[in-house]
Amino acid sequence: MLYLRTPKLPNNHALLKKPVRIMSQTKLMAAPNGARKRKSDHPLLPLTIPEIAQTAEDCFQAGAHSLHLHVRTDDGSHSLDPVLYKEAISAVSDKVPDMPIQITTESGGIFDVATQFHCIKSLTPATASISIREMARDTSLAAHVYGFCDEAKTEVQHILYDASDIALLRSWYAKSWIPADMTSVIYVLGQYHPVVPARPENLNSFLAASEGLNLDWMICAFGQHELACAKTALHMGGNIRIGFENNILLPDGSPAENNAQTVALAAALIKDMTHE
Numbered sequence: 001m002l003y004l005r006t007p008k009l010p011n012n013h014a015l016l017k018k019p020v021r022i023m024s025q026t027k028l029m030a031a032p033n034g035a036r037k038r039k040s041d042h043p044l045l046p047l048t049i050p051e052i053a054q055t056a057e058d059c060f061q062a063g064a065h066s067l068h069l070h071v072r073t074d075d076g077s078h079s080l081d082p083v084l085y086k087e088a089i090s091a092v093s094d095k096v097p098d099m100p101i102q103i104t105t106e107s108g109g110i111f112d113v114a115t116q117f118h119c120i121k122s123l124t125p126a127t128a129s130i131s132i133r134e135m136a137r138d139t140s141l142a143a144h145v146y147g148f149c150d151e152a153k154t155e156v157q158h159i160l161y162d163a164s165d166i167a168l169l170r171s172w173y174a175k176s177w178i179p180a181d182m183t184s185v186i187y188v189l190g191q192y193h194p195v196v197p198a199r200p201e202n203l204n205s206f207l208a209a210s211e212g213l214n215l216d217w218m219i220c221a222f223g224q225h226e227l228a229c230a231k232t233a234l235h236m237g238g239n240i241r242i243g244f245e246n247n248i249l250l251p252d253g254s255p256a257e258n259n260a261q262t263v264a265l266a267a268a269l270i271k272d273m274t275h276e
Helices: 049-062 082-095 113-123 132-152 163-174 200-209 226-235 259-275
Strands: 028-030 066-069 101-104 127-131 155-160 184-189 216-221 239-242
Touching: 028 049, 028 259, 049 066, 049 082, 049 259, 066 082, 082 101, 082 113, 113 127, 113 132, 127 132, 132 155, 132 163, 155 163, 163 200, 184 200, 200 216, 200 226, 216 226, 226 239, 226 259, 239 259
Parallel strands: 028 066, 028 239, 066 101, 101 127, 127 155, 155 184, 184 216, 216 239
Antiparallel strands: none
């Protein structure tokens, strides 16, 4: 999966002063469920494997290029079970064979690094998202996780929640715990608990902290300003992840009908900005 490079910011790091031209290879990833939300949050949150596969197809048709995949147990709990992952990957691939799939290793406050590593080793996926702060819970395993992914040709997308995560990433590059060419990242704007809605200006600190790392970056954003954050990221040459994992609201604050609706809005934004 190709992402654009982090642009060099002006000295004051002001957003949109030097916007990057939107290119045709800009990527839109769909994240339809996440680890924590339930049907009580939105009745069309996809939790079962058939629901996830159908949502993936709907999002692909709405303009998503790829899928960020979470799986759930029968009671709706977050899972890293390789068996469930294999079933879900198969179901999605049957529905939309041209849609790349990224699995998550997110702990969700449940799983340790050893369990996350077992998930990766069992699946050897094409792409996986890994939180560097979660890997830091067990530094004796961390380098082995990234080394395994490097040997297995698994593309790692580093989950970065703030500037301290970026500093840790920079440190682990210097120690060679993370290969120098493993540069795909996602900046998480806002937070889930306690709830802090994302704002476009949140991107400033991420881009400033990562200056000089030449990262392939994407953003996701909590709350109803998701699309405004996406627009800012696109202006700055980044890519975007959209979906109910982070936000179930439209820009006016009303509930979105489904994941495909929010993806379609983001796809239209990319198209409009590309034409501009």
